[in-house]
Amino acid sequence: MTIGSMLYEGKAKKVFATDKPDQVVQYFKDDATAFNAQKRGTILEKGVINNKISERLFVLLEQAGVPTHFIKRLSDRELLTKKVAIVPVEVVVRNVVAGSLAKRLGLKEGDPIEPAIVEWYYKNDGLGDPLIADEHIRLMQLATPEQMAEIKRLALKVNGVLQPFFRERQMILVDFKLEFGLHNGQLILADEISPDPCRFWDQTTKESMDKDRFRKDLGKIEEAYQEVLKRVCG
Ligand code: TMP
Ligand code: ASP
Numbered sequence: 164m165t166i167g168s169m170l171y172e173g174k175a176k177k178v179f180a181t182d183k184p185d186q187v188v189q190y191f192k193d194d195a196t197a198f199n200a201q202k203r204g205t206i207l208e209k210g211v212i213n214n215k216i217s218e219r220l221f222v223l224l225e226q227a228g229v230p231t232h233f234i235k236r237l238s239d240r241e242l243l244t245k246k247v248a249i250v251p252v253e254v255v256v257r258n259v260v261a262g263s264l265a266k267r268l269g270l271k272e273g274d275p276i277e278p279a280i281v282e283w284y285y286k287n288d289g290l291g292d293p294l295i296a297d298e299h300i301r302l303m304q305l306a307t308p309e310q311m312a313e314i315k316r317l318a319l320k321v322n323g324v325l326q327p328f329f330r331e332r333q334m335i336l337v338d339f340k341l342e343f344g345l346h347n348g349q350l351i352l353a354d355e356i357s358p359d360p361c362r363f364w365d366q367t368t369k370e371s372m373d374k375d376r377f378r379k380d381l382g383k384i385e386e387a388y389q390e391v392l393k394r395v396c397g
Pocket of ligand 1: 255261262263264292338339340359360361362
């Protein structure tokens with residue numbers, strides 16, 4: 164495997180070309196941002212931890228029949244994946260009220276959401292990733308209605324696999340953000356699944372074990388990421 168030029172640099176990852184035109188390498192950085200990159204910092208070893216957690220969860224999801232971009236983990240910080248054209252819609256699944264949902268609608272943080280809800284956000288940093296409806300996705304032609312129906316089905320399937328997985332590890336899967344991409348015309352799960360785009364609460368203490376510790380300056384950030392790694396991969 165030869166790694167080529169950098170194709171893209173995001174806030175937490177870089178993407179590199181390989182000698183195969185339909186495969187890329189995701190490189191996981193320690194950089195952390197919040198509030199549309201107004202807050203910046205570093206979480207020591209986050210890249211290594213998120214890469215390993217993503218590998219474990221992508222393998223789990225593939226085994227459950229969810230198509231993903233995962234091929235294999237190449238090193239501590241490098242994940243070999245299928246190259247996709249990302250659908251510019253961030254997909255958020257929520258099992259418990261938290262974050263922007265509590266703020267926007269005045270709902271009580273910690274209240275259960277049953278059945279889980281799925282929300283769409285327009286992936287556009289310049290606009291601050293606004294919440295959108297199906298009609299906006301159609302208007303802007305971000306994806307077809309058929310693609311959105313498939314994305315919703317897959318997102319709920321991911322939730323159905325991950326919720327019990329985390330419950331068995333004494334964690335509550337509060338909410339998470341997914342990104343999907345097109346590979347040879349097929350919709351597959353892309354990006355990463357880690358404490359960055361997910362909220363996990365310890366089942367007993369209800370303490371955050373995710374990027375909320377960085378967003379809200381709760382301290383013990385590295386310790387929380389290490390603990391998630393231990394429970395997921397250990
Ligand atoms: P929210 O409550 O702030 O809308 O976040 C919902 C979930 O999405 C939470 O698990 C964190 C994740 N998320 C991202 O991955 N990227 C983002 O830019 C935002 C705002 C949230
Ligand atoms: N990742 C997003 C950003 O920097 C926000 C977040 O996860 O809170 O901007």
